[in-house]
Amino acid sequence: MNPIKEGFGALKGAPAQTLAQWQNQRWLWFVMSGAALFLILSAMGYFQWFLEMDPCEICVYIRFSQCCILFAGLIIAIQPGNNILKVVGMALAWYGVLQGMAWSIELNALHDSSHALDDVMATGGDLFAAGGGGGACSTEPHFPLGLPLHEWFPYEFQPSGICGEDDWSLLGLNMAQYCIIAYSFFTIGLGAATFGWVRSLLKK
Template sequence: MSLISKIASWQSSRFVWLLMTFLSIGLVILAHSLFQKYLYMPPCEQCVYIRFAFLCMALGGIIAAINPKNLAFLIFGYLFAFWGAVQGIMYSLKLAKIHHAVHGDDPFGVQGCSTEPSYPFGLPLHELAPNWFLPTGDCGYDNPIVPDNVVLSDMQRSLIELYADGWYLVPSQKFLSMADCTLFGFSVCFVVLFAMTGCKILTLGKSD
């Protein structure tokens, strides 16, 4: 079996789609439960949009996983997954630009960050689930903001001190901001989805 046929055949398995779903949902839960709630990092407007983009990808995975051998389910799954990846790239790029501006000398780069989100299709996610989708922080500033009179555990204090200068993949070196990491993640997802789509199209009508 050629590599193209092998990649195309993977799409007939629920594993690939469920993996994308669990990873996307897992990252949203991690952002909310660990960084927002446990480490007191309030999400900004672009941050909650990024969560929305991940959930769009997860929805695509769920749809495709219903019956990955059915072309209709596969197409709709791809549409949501691609749309989520593209939106995620756009949100991440904007957040990266703002992050660079607020940590640099370009005051004009901080424009475009609001506490009143506007989701695609007018979805009122910030009203239905404000704890998850209502921005309460400033774009580019992802430092922990610990409320007064909060008693921190030793683990919390250690992690909060680790991220005192903001969220970075390697905090001590300020290497790869959150925007950089999500941009990389969405870009990888887009490339993988594009490759899977191409392989599927090339093998349509052929037996596995």
């Protein structure tokens, strides 16, 4: 039987028990880390290198949150049954997911604000009355714990673009909106894994 089909069959038949079993297996956390790694490499490889789109301050913060999710999965995958590693990994993962979502929403707002200028100018309106104009970005990011990531890894974490100024879109959605979608999936997946973990603890 197809293992994927079998797994979803088990999830449908006994969702709570299946989630409790899955969260205790390495593959689940490797999938989470792999998804975060895909987003990081897409940002650096496709957008920054291939399209030559310089990352803004909020962009590098989003990358940082994805790194938190990446390392959280690897920490838990060391030994998924170890509750100490699970607590550390879960805390780091939830921080990355929630903070990443907040930064993505902020970037989307800045995107809308900065592109209001184009819309207003095209219709001959008053930019100031419309509240247009993008938000200011800093070239000196401030990461948690004072980590100088922009000095250690400048290509990845040194902002050199303007927040919200990108014109990239796919199927009518911009980069920030795709980030919001990605973090929504992370929230659902991590929420399910957390539920399974708590249930397994209560059953002991």
